[in-house]
Amino acid sequence: MAHTAEHEYTTTGLNHRKMLMWVFLGSDCLFFAALIATYMVYRGQSLVGPYPVDIINVPVTTISTFVLLMSSFAMVQALASTHANNKNAIVGWLMATAILGAIFIGFQIVEFNTFKNEGLTLGGNLFGATFFTLTGFHGAHVTLGIIWLVIMAIVGAKGRLGPDTALDVELLGLYWHFVDIVWIVIFTLLYLIGGFDAGPAALSGG
Amino acid sequence: MAHQTEHTTNHPTFMQYVLIAIVLFAITIVEFVLIWDRAGIVDHLGASKIPLLVGLSAVKFAIVIMYYMHLKFDNRLFGTVFIAGLALAFIVGIALLSLFVAFEGGQRDFAEANAIPYVEHGEEAGGESPDDPPVAAGPVAIAINAVGDAFAFSSTSLSVNSGDEVTVTFDNPSATNSHNFVVVQNGTKDAVAGDGAAAGPGGNWVPAGDSRVIANTVVVAPGGSEQVIFTAPAPGTYQFVCTFPGHNFAMFGDFIVH
Numbered sequence: 001m002a003h004t005a006e007h008e009y010t011t012t013g014l015n016h017r018k019m020l021m022w023v024f025l026g027s028d029c030l031f032f033a034a035l036i037a038t039y040m041v042y043r044g045q046s047l048v049g050p051y052p053v054d055i056i057n058v059p060v061t062t063i064s065t066f067v068l069l070m071s072s073f074a075m076v077q078a079l080a081s082t083h084a085n086n087k088n089a090i091v092g093w094l095m096a097t098a099i100l101g102a103i104f105i106g107f108q109i110v111e112f113n114t115f116k117n118e119g120l121t122l123g124g125n126l127f128g129a130t131f132f133t134l135t136g137f138h139g140a141h142v143t144l145g146i147i148w149l150v151i152m153a154i155v156g157a158k159g160r161l162g163p164d165t166a167l168d169v170e171l172l173g174l175y176w177h178f179v180d181i182v183w184i185v186i187f188t189l190l191y192l193i194g195g196f197d198a199g200p201a202a203l204s205g206g
Numbered sequence: 207m208a209h210q211t212e213h214t215t216n217h218p219t220f221m222q223y224v225l226i227a228i229v230l231f232a233i234t235i236v237e238f239v240l241i242w243d244r245a246g247i248v249d250h251l252g253a254s255k256i257p258l259l260v261g262l263s264a265v266k267f268a269i270v271i272m273y274y275m276h277l278k279f280d281n282r283l284f285g286t287v288f289i290a291g292l293a294l295a296f297i298v299g300i301a302l303l304s305l306f307v308a309f310e311g312g313q314r315d316f317a318e319a320n321a322i323p324y325v326e327h328g329e330e331a332g333g334e335s336p337d338d339p340p341v342a343a344g345p346v347a348i349a350i351n352a353v354g355d356a357f358a359f360s361s362t363s364l365s366v367n368s369g370d371e372v373t374v375t376f377d378n379p380s381a382t383n384s385h386n387f388v389v390v391q392n393g394t395k396d397a398v399a400g401d402g403a404a405a406g407p408g409g410n411w412v413p414a415g416d417s418r419v420i421a422n423t424v425v426v427a428p429g430g431s432e433q434v435i436f437t438a439p440a441p442g443t444y445q446f447v448c449t450f451p452g453h454n455f456a457m458f459g460d461f462i463v464h
């Protein structure tokens with residue numbers, strides 16, 4: 001099946017599914033740009049706390065960032081194993097990617113709970129509204145990726161993944177790495193740069 | 207098929223991927239150290255930390271799409287499609303930011319001028335509004351309560367007259383959360399709550415003998431009710447707050463003395 005797909009005639013001479021994935025990722029950039037820009041527009045505009053400096057925990061989130069970077073490495077290995085037709089390695093690396101993704105989500109659940117207990121809510125102030133919307137949608141992307149990874153691992157365990165179907169794993173990889181680069185941007189803007197924003201007194205003038 | 211084998215062989219080797227992962231990790235560590243106060247670098251950087259961090263992240267971003275997503279080895283059209291979306295996203299973001307920043311007076315002034323205190327639906331007024339006509343000094347009873355299990359008081363503004371003998375009755379209908387009701391000097395609610403954390407529940411989460419504290423109830427357990435009686439201080443604006451650790455960011459209001 002994949003064999004015929006490779007020889008399919010297309011207007012671009014390129015695989016349709018792969019082109020679809022890249023077009024989707026390009027459009028998903030716009031989706032996240034809207035949420036990120038909204039966060040930046042309302043940065044430092046909250047009239048009441050909690051403010052980022054009160055609750056953002058940069059060291060802990062640096063660890064979860066490492067976990068997500070590590071998962072991208074595992075994803076790359078899953079694709080390499082698929083090209084090498086090594087069934088155990090395919091399933092192993094796919095599951096490793098899924099588990100690392102799940103750990104990242106675990107960090108996010110703990111973070112959201114902590115923030116909620118400290119008074120940050122979706123409707124409490126502009127920081128809460130923009131923060132939860134942006135990181136929540138990213139978390140949803142990661143969750144979707146985990147489900148996709150587990151499904152592919154099951155398909156792999158049945159011996160249906162190999163060099164002929166490498167495109168299936170490659171498309172999953174493209175999606176997963178995209179989620180990773182979105183996090184690179186979010187981590188920089190919301191944590192490294194925005195994580196130390198204080199309340200109106202400290203930002204007055206801006 | 208031949209075409210696919212061709213670009214597959216161009217893919218980085220296992221060791222190269224390990225190297226890429228190490229580079230990505232190293233950049234993240236550098237970013238963290240740059241902003242870590244204990245490393246002491248952030249104090250020297252000042253505003254230059256922002257372009258530095260953005261630059262480092264852009265490098266990570268580029269490495270991931272070039273190598274992990276193999277744009278470097280793949281057909282250029284894939285990259286073009288993605289970069290077009292990315293560029294458009296960037297322009298939309300800049301446009302949105304410029305649009306808001308260009309508004310004269312700034313959004314903060316606009317927001318402050320138009321701020322409406324949040325009122326829970328179907329809630330009866332827990333206190334008098336600051337616009338109420340002043341009444342002669344005398345005994346005043348104020349009823350206020352926590353809103354269900356939320357971290358909110360039923361009122362965001364209370365007002366009395368200086369010299370009033372004020373009796374505040376604070377009901378806590380929450381099924382899970384303990385709260386207290388503390389009147390403090392204006393702008394000190396978070397500082398008092400921070401210092402009060404050391405007092406613990408036994409000390410009612412209020413720093414003992416603190417001049418910033420005008421009056422406070424003891425900690426009110428879920429379902430409980432407590433009173434505090436005090437004489438309204440000199441005219442001015444004060445704050446009331448729940449100093450239970452963390453609640454102070456959400457549970458507070460203005461205590462206005464005419």
Ligand SMILES: [Cu+2]
Pocket residue numbers: 383384385386448449450453457
């Ligand atoms: Cu409370």
